[in-house]
Amino acid sequence: MHVTSRAFKENVRGAVTDPNLRQSLATMKTGFRANRAKAVAALPEFEALRDAGKAIKDHALAHLDYYLERFEERVVAAGGHVHWARDGDEACRAVLDICRAHAARVVTKGKSMVAEEIALNQALEAAGIQPVETDLGEYIIQLRQELPSHIIAPAIHVRKHQVADSFRAHHRQFPADRPLEEPRDLLDEARVVLRDRFLSADVGITGANLLIAETGSTIIVTNEGNGDLTQLLPRVHIVVTSIEKVVPTLEDAATVLRLLARSATGQLMSSYTTLSTGPRRPDDPDGPEHFHVVLLDNGRSRMLGSEFRDALRCIRCAACINHCPVYGAIGGHAYGSVYPGPIGSVITPALASLEEAAGLPNASTLCGRCEAVCPMRIPLPRMLRNWREHEFARHLAPARVRWGLRIWSLAARRPALYRMGSGVTARLLMWLGGRRGRLSWAPMASAWTRVRDLPAPPPGGTFMTRFRTMQGQRRSRR
Amino acid sequence: MTDSKPVEPAAATTTASAAGPRVALLVTCLVDLFRPPVGFAALRLLEQAGCAVTVPEAQTCCGQPAFNSGDRATATRQARFMVEALAAEAVDYVVAPSGSCAEMIRAHYPALLANDRAMAGRARVLADKTHELTSFLVDVLGWTGIAARLEATATYHDTCSGLRGLGVREQPRRLLGQVEGLSVRELSAPEECCGFGGTFCVKYPDISGRMVGDKADDVVASGADLVLGGDMGCLLNIAGMLKRRGSAVQARHVAEVLAGMAEETPAIGEGPKSAPG
Incomplete structure (x- = not known):
């Protein structure tokens, strides 16, 4: 996992004085937060639902080996393949091997944070394969050659006029004086450009929000429908995902999904919830001929045996990020990790290393709002403090701080x-x-x-x- | 009590005695150093509510600077020291004009001292007896005898540890509602952290500055001429930003207003001759 968090303090200085970023973050606070609050208020059993969701993930994590093997068994029974990857390199290699075996030249991609974590696009490009992001936000940051700054809204830092600039620079096939002021104009143009790519792609790569052990299904939720086109149209569908996403049953998945959309965007359900179970069967009207799941570990099994285990319950809804006052002040890029915000400051040191994640666990006032909104009740402030304890014990904390505390304590x-x-x-x-x-x-x-x-x-x-x-x-x- | 023997360091000093509950006042290090009137306001409120208040002499700081810096060993030593210093066994309650320090003791002392056979039980006793001031007055005593008057429009900042750690939200507002002449206007984001965060504010001044800048904007936009809160750390931060910007909005601890002492001392960050700006 490539992390540039050592530059955190310098990044912060740029971020707090960026007027575009400030505008974008203000929109985020009023949008995501208000929508979640409304959705939660409309569901009297929300707290009970949180308990149920937490219990499901705790159970799955306590029997992770069993449910992963069961999942693999079901995928294989449905005609698919499972590839186990210890780290990002192994995962990228597995994807490249599949692409090469099918002589792929263009690959469409649905939004996947695990693909960002392992820097899959760079690996594909280095192998001469062209990745095309199909989620609008991901597509925008791909044009701008940036990393996502938010886990569910990757281009949240980009203003509308900046998107128009990028489109004019890259979409040379259209008249230079076309109107691109309205969001609708931008959306329509992206749609036209992407339509061709969907039809010409050799391989489609998506992530997964959940894996279901009893059926061997993977689930994605999207609001743009791009995920479905990515995974149904090409001959090969590769799901790039990680081991902690498995839940025992379809019923469990339904419970988690009810929490996910409400916590993320305040929706009752995302517009599209798509289950994939193996490749196309003879009587299916459509679907890929080949179905692969790449299961990434990359430090997660190490977390399982540590005090950071609870963070594996994360369903990547971004509620903690949306409510974090620090994220709200600096945005996502400053963190130097594809996972920003409170959850990022907890898992980045675990997935990369504490040394590389540098000051991230300290960049929090421990205000507790993240834990208050986390649908999985992950004790994020406690974990940030745990990392600080590791830092202190390993003498990574500055000498100034250590001496100051010693004198204070005396x-x-x-x-x-x-x-x-x-x-x-x-x-x-x-x-x-x-x-x-x-x-x-x-x-x-x-x-x-x-x-x-x-x-x-x-x-x-x-x-x-x-x-x-x-x-x-x-x-x-x- | 007429003898003037020097008091033992660990002994407690007693204020006017009463028959009500015995309360030890946890002054907190920030009130002790930066805002002594808050300590006296807390004393007055507790005595008005019928408590016999003592101020344990050996108390210093609850240990959050070490605890939140990851220095668990030092935090544990400090917790052990404070359990001794506060001697909760001798009183019915320990009360602090701070959600942050009260939460430290309630939520974290028992865990820090769980493996210390001699102290684990005492830490739990202390934790159970410790309360934030406004929540103690309202939730524990059910006391509504506020006798204060202040012609002002105030707004209230919910401090994070009190709000999310101890459920302090309605209590200060209920008490403020009894202050004659005072009207309260809510902030647009009263639950948003002000950016103090203990050592965070000096470790990451750029982020902290942006956060407290937003808080100051919200305070000014509320139209209030006074911002109140229950934790000195947050108040020093918010007052510091308001004054840096030359704002005339005053900042005070909620206890000062509730005890009717707001006019006895200049507001936080203001001097006797402090003109706005």
């Missing part, structure tokens, strides 16, 4: 020393604050004062000092 367990320190600090701050009652710059606090003033304590000393004095007065009065 004083915090010695009340007399602590009182002396806070008394001196209070007086110093009060003196520096002067008649304005605040500091525009403070020694050793420039990270605070760079963006806001530091309020000074009012005259009179610390609470503990004043309280003691007051007690003395009360006593002598009696």
Whole structure:
């Protein structure tokens, strides 16, 4: 997994001053959040549904080996193939082998975060195979040669006029003066361009939202219908997915789907929910001749045996991302991982490494809103803190922080020393604050004062000092 | 109590005694250092509500700086120290004018000290007895005797730990509803984090600045002339941004208003002669 999170702080600086990004993120807050709130309010049993969904995933994860083998067995029985991939390279190789075996030159792709995780497009291009993204958002960022900035709205950072610019630059077949101001114009143009690709593709690649063990089916949900065209029209359908997506039964899948759309976009169901079970049967009107499932591990089985196991319940709805105030301030690209936001800051260190994920687990106020909206009740703040503990134990935390805590800790367990320190600090701050009652710059606090003033304590000393004095007065009065 | 022997470090100092519940006040390190009047406001409210309040002398800080920085060993040592310092066995309740510190003790002390045979039980006792101030007054005491007056339009910022960790939402609003002359206007996003986050605000000043900038925008847009909240960290952050921008909107801890002490001290980040800007 390619991660550039080491540049997080630099990325953030660019992100917080980008006016286009700010506009886009404002739309996200009013859209996704309000829609989810409405959908949840309309379903009295939503909390019970969350419990049911969590129980399903917990059960599946507790018996993951069993359900994965059962899934494989059913896929094979339906005439398909399953390829187990330990990491991204193995997964890409499996896909390339299938493409080569069918002499594929053009591959259409439905939206897949696992394909992003393993950088499948780069692998295909390097092998001389042209990948064509068919989800509108993915198509836009493919033209712009960018990574997704959001797991369900990959091009959420792109403004409408920027999409028009990209279309004019890439779609040279159309008149240069055509109108592209309205979303409808953009959509229609993308549709015309993609229609040809759907028909000419040799292989269609999709992800999967869920895998069903009892039937060997894979499920995708989309709102554009592009997934269906991707997987039904070419001769070969490859599902690129990961091991934690398996649930035991169709019934279980239905429960999870009810949570997914509501939590993600506030819809009751996505516009299209498509199940694939093996290749086309003789009496099927359409469908691929070959059906492959590539099952990626890439660190997930390691998570299964760790304190990060609960994060494997994630159904990639993005509710945590949509409600994260940090994501809302910086957008997705700053994270340097295809999985941004709270869930990204938890799984990126697990899928790549803590060193590569650098400061991600620290980039949170632990405000708890992610956990509050997670349909799978993943304790994201607890896990962010767990990563910080790993960081601290492995001496990845800056020396400044370590020494600061050591000194603080010495004083915090010695009340007399602590009182002396806070008394001196209070007086110093009060003196520096002067008649304005605040500091525009403070020694050793420039990270605070760079963006806001530091309020000074009012005259009179610390609470503990004043309280003691007051007690003395009360006593002598009696 | 007429003798003036120096008080033992771990002993508690008692305010005017009453027959009501015995409450130990957890002052919190930020109130102690940055906003002592909040401690006195909490004292007054608790005494008005009929409590006998003590202020345990040895208390310092709940340990969140270490806990949220991943230094679990130091956080555990601090938790052990505070369990001793607060000596919850001697009182009925421990009350803090902070959702954040109260949540630290309620939600995390028992886990931090779970493997410490001598302290696990005491940590659970302390956790069960610890409450955030407004939720203690409303939920535990069912007290509605607010005797305060303030001609102002206030807005209320829900602080994250109190709101999501302890369910503090209606309690401060109910109490504010009893303050004569005060009207409350809601923010458009009262539950959005202000960007303080403990050490987060200095580790990531750019992100924190953007977040508190948005919060300040929301406060100003509400039309209120006073923003209130229940945690000093958030209030220092919000006041700091409002003052940096030269805004005339004042920031105060909710306890100051509820205790009728809002006019005794300049607002947070304002001096005796503090002109807006």
